[in-house]
Amino acid sequence: MNVTIIAGARPNFMKIAPIIDAIQEKKAQGFNINYRLVHTGQHYDKNLSDTFFKELNIPFPDINLEVKSGTQAEQTAAIMIGFEKELQQNPCDLVMVVGDVTSTMACTIVAKKAGIDVAHVEAGIRSGDMNMPEEINRIVTDSLTDYFFTTSSYANANLANLGVAQSNVFFVGNVMIDTLLKHAPRLKKPQIWEDLKLEEKKYMVMTLHRPSNVDEENQLKNLIHQIVTLGKDYPIIFPVHPRTKKLLEGLDLNFENLHYVEPLGYLHFNYLVKNAFAMLTDSGGITEETTVMNVPCITLRDSTERPETCDIGTNILVGNDTNKIEAAFANLLSGNWKQGQTPELWDGHAAKRITDCLVEIYAL
Numbered sequence: 001m002n003v004t005i006i007a008g009a010r011p012n013f014m015k016i017a018p019i020i021d022a023i024q025e026k027k028a029q030g031f032n033i034n035y036r037l038v039h040t041g042q043h044y045d046k047n048l049s050d051t052f053f054k055e056l057n058i059p060f061p062d063i064n065l066e067v068k069s070g071t072q073a074e075q076t077a078a079i080m081i082g083f084e085k086e087l088q089q090n091p092c093d094l095v096m097v098v099g100d101v102t103s104t105m106a107c108t109i110v111a112k113k114a115g116i117d118v119a120h121v122e123a124g125i126r127s128g129d130m131n132m133p134e135e136i137n138r139i140v141t142d143s144l145t146d147y148f149f150t151t152s153s154y155a156n157a158n159l160a161n162l163g164v165a166q167s168n169v170f171f172v173g174n175v176m177i178d179t180l181l182k183h184a185p186r187l188k189k190p191q192i193w194e195d196l197k198l199e200e201k202k203y204m205v206m207t208l209h210r211p212s213n214v215d216e217e218n219q220l221k222n223l224i225h226q227i228v229t230l231g232k233d234y235p236i237i238f239p240v241h242p243r244t245k246k247l248l249e250g251l252d253l254n255f256e257n258l259h260y261v262e263p264l265g266y267l268h269f270n271y272l273v274k275n276a277f278a279m280l281t282d283s284g285g286i287t288e289e290t291t292v293m294n295v296p297c298i299t300l301r302d303s304t305e306r307p308e309t310c311d312i313g314t315n316i317l318v319g320n321d322t323n324k325i326e327a328a329f330a331n332l333l334s335g336n337w338k339q340g341q342t343p344e345l346w347d348g349h350a351a352k353r354i355t356d357c358l359v360e361i362y363a364l
Contacts, residue, residue: 001032001033001034001093001094001358001362001364002034002035002036002091002092002093002094003023003033003034003035003036003092003093003094003095003096003358004035004036004038004086004087004090004092004094004095004096005019005020005035005036005037005038005096005098006038006040006083006095006096006097006098006103006104006107007037007038007039007040007061007098007103008039008040008041008042008079008101008102008103008104008107009042009099009101009103011098011099011101011176011285012098012099012101012103012104013053013056013058014056014175014176014179014180014266014285015098015099015121015122015175015176015179016037016058016098016175017056017057017058017178017179018175018178018179018182018350018351019096019098019121019175019351019354019355020035020037020058020059021351022351022352022354022355023035023355025352025355026355026359026364031359031364032364033355033358033359033364036062036090036092037058037059037060037061037062038061038062038063038065038083038086038107039061039063039064039065040064040065040067040079040082040083040103040106040107041064041065041066041067041068042067042068042075042079042101042102042103055183055265055266055267056179056183056266062090063086065078065079065082065083065086066082067079067082067103072102072133075102075106076102076105076106079102079103079106079107080106080107080109080110083106083107083110083111084110084114087110087111087114087116091116092116093116093117093362094116094117094118094119094358094362095107095108095111095116095117095118095119096118096119096120096121097118097119097120097121097141098120098121098122098175099121099122100122100125100134100135100137100138100141100305101134101137102133102137104120104137104141105136105137105140105141108120108140108141108144108145109140109144112144117146117147118141118144118145118146118147119145119146119147119148119149119354119358120141120142120145120147120148120149121149121175121354122149122150122151122155122174122175123141123142123145123148123149123150123155123159123169124142124148124150124154124155124156124158124159124164124169125138125151125152125154125155125158125305125306126138126139126155126158126305127303127304127305128303129302129303131212134284134305135305138305142159142162142164143162146168147168147170147357147361148164148168148169148170149170149172149350149354149357150169150170150171150172151172151173151174151306151343151345151346151350152171152174152306152308152343152344153171153308153344154307154308156169156171170353170354170357171345172345172350172353172354172357173344173345173346173347173349173350173353174288174343174345174346174350175350175351175354176285176288176289177288177289177292177346177347177348177350178348178349178350178351179266180270180289180292180293181292181347181348182348183266183267183270184274186267187267187268187270187271187274188267188268188271189268189271190261190264190268190269190271190272192237192259192261192272193271193272196235196237196259198235198237198275200275201275201276201277202234202235202277203234203235203236203237203276203277204231204234204235204236204237204276204277204278204279204280205236205237205238205239205272205273205276205278205279205280205281206227206236206237206238206279206280206281207238207239207241207280207281207282207283207286208220208223208238208241208244208281208282208300209241209244209282209283210282210300210301212282212301212320213282213300213320214244214247215247217247217251219320220247220248220251220253221251221253222320222322223300223320224253224255224258225253225255226322226325226326227280227325228255228257228258230325230326230329230333231257231329232257233257234257234277235257235259236257236258236259236280237259237261237272237276238258238259238260238261239261239262239263239264239269240260240261240262240263241263242263248260270289270293273286273289273290273293273295274293274295276295277296277332278295278296278297278298278332278337279295279296279297279298280297280298280300281297281298281299281300282299282300282301284304284305284306287299287304287306287309287313287315288306288309288313288346290309290313290314290315291308291309291312291313291314291315291340291342291343291346292342292346294314294339294340295314296314296332296337297309297313297314297315297316298315298316298318298325298328298329298332299315299316299317299318300318300319300320300325301317301319302317302319303317304317308343309343312340312341312343313340313341313342313343314337314338314339314340315340316328316338
């Protein structure tokens with residue numbers, strides 16, 4: 001059996017790493033299973049791609065389609081053209097896509113038109129917000145997928161509501177947490193720790209990249225100003241996404257407790273998150289990691305495709321509502337943040353369950 005695995009953006013790399021490990025383990029046990037790793041090149045900043053392959057011990061891709069940036073349509077089209085050629089030259093039995101980035105949707109369409117089965121890792125998650133490109137990617141991908149690997153009961157319910165046959169849905173857990181737990185002993189201090197003399201649980205970390213937060217100058221200014229004012233007694237470390245960096249240029253957003261840093265590698269970034277007093281983010285994946293690490297997380301979005309991080313985890317949604325942000329900080333600073341729990345099957349063995357399923361499905 002030949003599996004083509006797709007990676008296109010930073011979160012994908014964290015999700016494919018344990019899957020590749022699990023496939024290699026099956027192969028070592030004598031199962032006829034091989035993989036080919038295709039990097040679409042959707043993210044091309046060195047800190048958002050090559051670094052992850054090195055840090056997480058992932059073999060470098062067999063091919064990089066080198067799509068790079070563009071409009072949604074341009075990027076989707078370029079991925080489809082490149083991946084169609086790839087499949088023609090390297091046929092496979094199964095295309096495995098992960099997450100909800102443009103590459104996930106585009107490669108799914110190409111695979112299905114080529115008559116190839118598709119497995120979607122992290123299938124069934126929904127935010128209900130059609131203004132997010134990722135939501136459209138999820139809907140299209142799941143409408144074409146053959147085998148659905150899910151992270152939660154919420155995702156299972158979403159797929160059931162769509163009429164997906166239960167026999168094709170496999171509740172396996174969260175591969176991103178596989179990676180987090182595996183590399184937890186290897187997390188290491190970034191240079192910023194020494195430079196700013198950071199102390200455990202005495203600083204915050206912030207990431208922002210969603211258009212709803214960063215595309216409009218006044219909105220971005222007001223949001224950052226409120227956060228640094230409410231968190232005035234804490235250094236706030238802000239690794240700046242390349243997209244956000246362009247928008248920040250020319251804006252006078254310099255505050256004594258706000259520290260801009262370059263994007264960090266996986267081991268450095270998660271060291272900061274693990275030891276932070278709190279996380280402020282508009283990312284979905286980070287809310288999963290903070291839930292497992294039991295770090296308070298304030299999510300600057302109105303919706304989430306990962307409701308389990310709010311219902312039983314450490315996460316709350318505030319959007320960019322000033323009143324909600326103020327209330328969240330009041331809870332945080334008073335020591336009244338909720339105690340979270342780890343969701344079911346977020347135990348570090350999701351990738352093994354996925355390959356166990358593949359062995360059974362394809363009778364290897």
